Amino acid sequence: MQVTKVALVGMGTVGAGVARLLIDHGDRTGRHAGRILWVEEVVVADPKKARDYALPKTVTLSDDLSRITNNPEIKIVAHLVGGLEPARTIMLKLLESGKDVVTANKALLAEHGPEIFDRARELGRAIAFDAAVAGGIPIITNISQCFSANQILSLRGILNGTSNFIVSQMDEQGETYAEALKEAQQRGYAEADPTMDVSGADAAQKLAILAHLAFGAQVHWNDIPRVGIDTLDAADLHYARELNYRIKLIAVAKLRDSGLELHVTPNLVKIGTPLAEVRLAYNAISVVGDAVGSIFFHGLGAGQMPTASAVVADMIDMAVGRTPITFRTVELWSKSEARVQQCDHSALPSRFYIRLTVEDRPGVLAEVTGVLGKHQISIASVIQHEPSEEDGGQSIVPLVIMTAQATEGATQKAMAEIGKLTSVRPNAVRMRVLD
Amino acid sequence: MQVTKVALVGMGTVGAGVARLLIDHGDRTGRHAGRILWVEEVVVADPKKARDYALPKTVTLSDDLSRITNNPEIKIVAHLVGGLEPARTIMLKLLESGKDVVTANKALLAEHGPEIFDRARELGRAIAFDAAVAGGIPIITNISQCFSANQILSLRGILNGTSNFIVSQMDEQGETYAEALKEAQQRGYAEADPTMDVSGADAAQKLAILAHLAFGAQVHWNDIPRVGIDTLDAADLHYARELNYRIKLIAVAKLRDSGLELHVTPNLVKIGTPLAEVRLAYNAISVVGDAVGSIFFHGLGAGQMPTASAVVADMIDMAVGRTPITFRTVELWSKSEARVQQCDHSALPSRFYIRLTVEDRPGVLAEVTGVLGKHQISIASVIQHEPSEEDGGQSIVPLVIMTAQATEGATQKAMAEIGKLTSVRPNAVRMRVLD
Structure with a gap:
């Protein structure tokens, strides 16, 4: 069977899971990729650290990234380093040395996606990242394919x-x-x-x-x-x-x-x-x-083996050639214009849940609902229980209001105004209600 | 933008949905495939029949399959013909004329999968069928990739x-x-x-x-x-x-x-x-x-647009080259030996729900549970309500039993034996309880 040499950078929890799947379960990879993904090198910050998975003697464990970047036989690298640096530098070095890269680092993509994807395109390389969002749920492949x-x-x-x-x-x-x-x-x-x-x-x-x-x-x-x-x-x-x-x-x-x-x-x-x-x-x-x-x-959405499952699936897709096609056809983070702009948050409609702590005396509900009404916020339901607490000699009650559709902006303004009422305590809560 | 010519065979409910997505929403295909999927021919049994979607004049609607098979510019065909024949013959003709085929016909694959997939492999062609199972849920891609x-x-x-x-x-x-x-x-x-x-x-x-x-x-x-x-x-x-x-x-x-x-x-x-x-x-x-x-x-799992969504995604995957890779690497219905055999159904364990209609007199529950016990079937719970019906002067009651883990075979045998009890009416029900 054909062999594709691969390497891992980083061998924390997820890296150990990836090594286990590739090394102990090579038959699966063989079956789905028509080839063996052979782990040649594992590069980590501290090779002496205890690991969750004992690598076989055929794999070199080192802290020397150049063992990967200088080895042209290694085609695919699982980049399993968290954080932004040195993760970004390692990613760029891997791409520049001709590797296709699979990563689970969502922070890196969210922060430096445009730079990294542009560089990959310039170099004719591909990046896969299904493990970066929702772990074992293959949402990236489902959406992009x-x-x-x-x-x-x-x-x-x-x-x-x-x-x-x-x-x-x-x-x-x-x-x-x-x-x-x-x-x-x-x-x-x-x-x-x-x-x-x-x-x-x-x-x-x-x-x-x-x-x-x-x-x-x-x-x-x-x-x-x-x-x-x-x-x-x-x-x-x-x-x-x-x-x-x-x-x-x-x-x-x-x-x-x-x-x-x-x-x-x-x-x-x-x-x-x-x-x-x-x-x-x-x-x-x-x-x-x-x-x-x-x-x-x-x-x-997380954990060693679900995330490793996503990383190895991406490595297989990379090895057989599916990911490079997707990477070329779906123009990820390209310099082309955005197809849609973020809309004005304050104008967004939703129903809202509002909880206030108010003084238990006549007229308070009228005051509160008066402010809401002024901001065109209709009330769908109200819960007010018996008073249960005292605050400075004044008995106070929780007041829970569900609004009809209102905007973020209107409810924010109304809450600010309600907060100024002397009968309302300062711990007000406002939350969206999902459609 | 590059153009890939495609055709449809069959234009019932799903076919009309596929035509709508390809023709009215070509921008999506462009975006995800980096090319236009241009509908060149639609072949149907009866071109005069009223259709759910009005094809533009650029598309030829006919009952002549050779307009597709003789046109080497058409690369991909959506095969949307139900049943086994002429669906099978059409599928083979399409493959033999050099087309890659996307189908939603699960009956055809379930019945003639080995023949059709072997023929496609011999001819160097590919078949995609995500629409054949669970409609809009992309379960085929998720499992195979x-x-x-x-x-x-x-x-x-x-x-x-x-x-x-x-x-x-x-x-x-x-x-x-x-x-x-x-x-x-x-x-x-x-x-x-x-x-x-x-x-x-x-x-x-x-x-x-x-x-x-x-x-x-x-x-x-x-x-x-x-x-x-x-x-x-x-x-x-x-x-x-x-x-x-x-x-x-x-x-x-x-x-x-x-x-x-x-x-x-x-x-x-x-x-x-x-x-x-x-x-x-x-x-x-x-x-x-x-x-x-x-x-x-x-x-x-069904319906015009969810199924069409799956068919068009498969056509895009075919056009960009992902499906041919999957088809080559995952050895579908190949002549190689099965990796697993179906196990003996009668030995399968499950909890079971049993409902009997029994005569309402002392000793009946003991008779029934006696038979179950003889077959090593433990009882987890029993529901017996007040008698509500009469049958030939004898008041009868429903008796509902949930068993502990038992085998298919033992419960079948016990039910046959229980059915012979004079106190039990012949409408017994037995169902598995999902783990």
Whole structure:
């Protein structure tokens, strides 16, 4: 059987999984690629570090990237280095030495996609990155290949497993945010510094990549409006459930007449709908195409073997020649103009969930609803329970309002104004309700 | 922009959708294929018949297949002819005249796959068929490409939208089988003769194709044990719900030590699990791979535009060269030996739902459970309601039993023996409970 020599840069959790699949399960690769993907070199920062997978003696483990870049027999490299540097420099060196590259580094693509993809095109090389978004769910291949006859109308996804795990634990186990975060860290779902995950930044990076593929948008991930789950209060999970919703961190890209709607925010999602039922560290994506209709994907968005599964599938596609074709025909991050512009966030319509803490005395509800009315915001429903707390001798009550369709801008302005009412305490909450 | 000339054979519902996507939305094809797919010829049995889509004057509509086979400029043909003949002959003529072919005809592949694929290989041609299984859900591409690093462990799917629609209507609207079938026919989900759909034969054909792709099985669809939904009684939907299950027609392919488990049968599926929540004419497939874990797909499994979406994606893949690579590397229906054999159906373990109508007198439950015990079948739970009917002066009651794990063979034998008890009426029901 034909042999294609490959190499790995980086052998952390995912790298060890990739090595295991290529080396221990070479028969699969043989069956699907019609050739063996032979691991020739593994390059890591510290070759002495203990690894999750014991490489056979046929593989050289070193910290010397030139063993790959100077070896013309190595055709394909799995680039499994996180962060921006030295990941970017390594990526460029690999391309410049004639390698096709498979990567799982979404931050690198979201930050330096245009530079890296342009360089790959100049050099006649290809890059594959299905592992960079939603781990084991092959959403990149499905969007760039399987739905190519469609105008994609919308993407809605749970793209950050860490956040979803934390919210699930808060919702189902009654844990506080701090407890759920700690459990996520103990299980290896969350980093010591969880900021990228819980702030929505990680999901925004993935959304920027998907929006580029599906809509031809060229939006920097940091320009996508985002709210994380790090300020989520267990009380809102409780009230949401009372209204028959769960709260999920949802990434949305939706084509509107005015442009592309893009945001990552906690949303109330109706119980019983597919996205509401995504639990623990799972990811899910709902794609609507004008021909195919609604297609829903659910699977593990991270973890060693799901991510390795995506990396090795990309390596096989690269070896047999499918990825180079896709890379040439789909003009990724090219210098051509964006096909769609991000639309004005403040004009976006949605239903909203609003929770206020108000003084329990006559006239307060009228004051609050008066402000909403002034901003043309209709109320769909209100929950007001018995007073349960006191604050400075004044008994206070939670007031939960579901609005009819209103705009981001109008609700923001109304909230600012409501915040100034003397009868309203300063911990107001406003969240989108998913259509 | 480069032009690839294509043709359509057949222009029924799906063909009209394909023509619409290629002709009215050529910009999409341009964007994803880097070329125009130019529709040169459409060949149909009766060119005078009214069509769902008005072809522009640039396209020749005829009943003359030689206009395609004699035109060497036409490279790719969408073969959208149903049934076995003349579909098979047309397929072979297209291949022999040098065309690559995209088809949605699952019956043709399930029946004549080996002959057709061998002929294509001999001739150096390629066939794509993602539209043949699960319509808009790109399950063929996902299994043969995206999960190629995995040993697939199991596939479980709702592959027949007609059956799912009928069962959903019976379950949710309280309709009888006959009423729900009539509604499915009125909505265009079911044929005048619905046998292929409601007998499980259509799902078995799709399962045979998936089992071939995912496991290397070479099982004729008619050798897959199947039970349809045409004998489903509304009472069982009711009892299932009482036990927190729904009933769904489920196609299963699962790797076991003894071989490949294959069957299409109505199953009790736990409420809240993804397959239980698939409603109306939707399809869904749950794939478990040893690396990727469990991946769930949900979408429209039939209909004009979802199926056309899959056909046009295949035409684009063919035009850019991806499909020919897949076709060469994945040895579809080759003469090589099957990688796995179908395992002994009677030895397959499952939990079972059993419903009997028994006489309401002391000792009957003991008789029935005695027979089950003799066959080593443990009982997990029993529902027995108040007697509600009389039969020949004897009041009779429904007796619903959920077994623990037992084999097909043992439960079949036990049911035959139970059927001989004088206290048991002859309408016994036995269904698998999905794990």
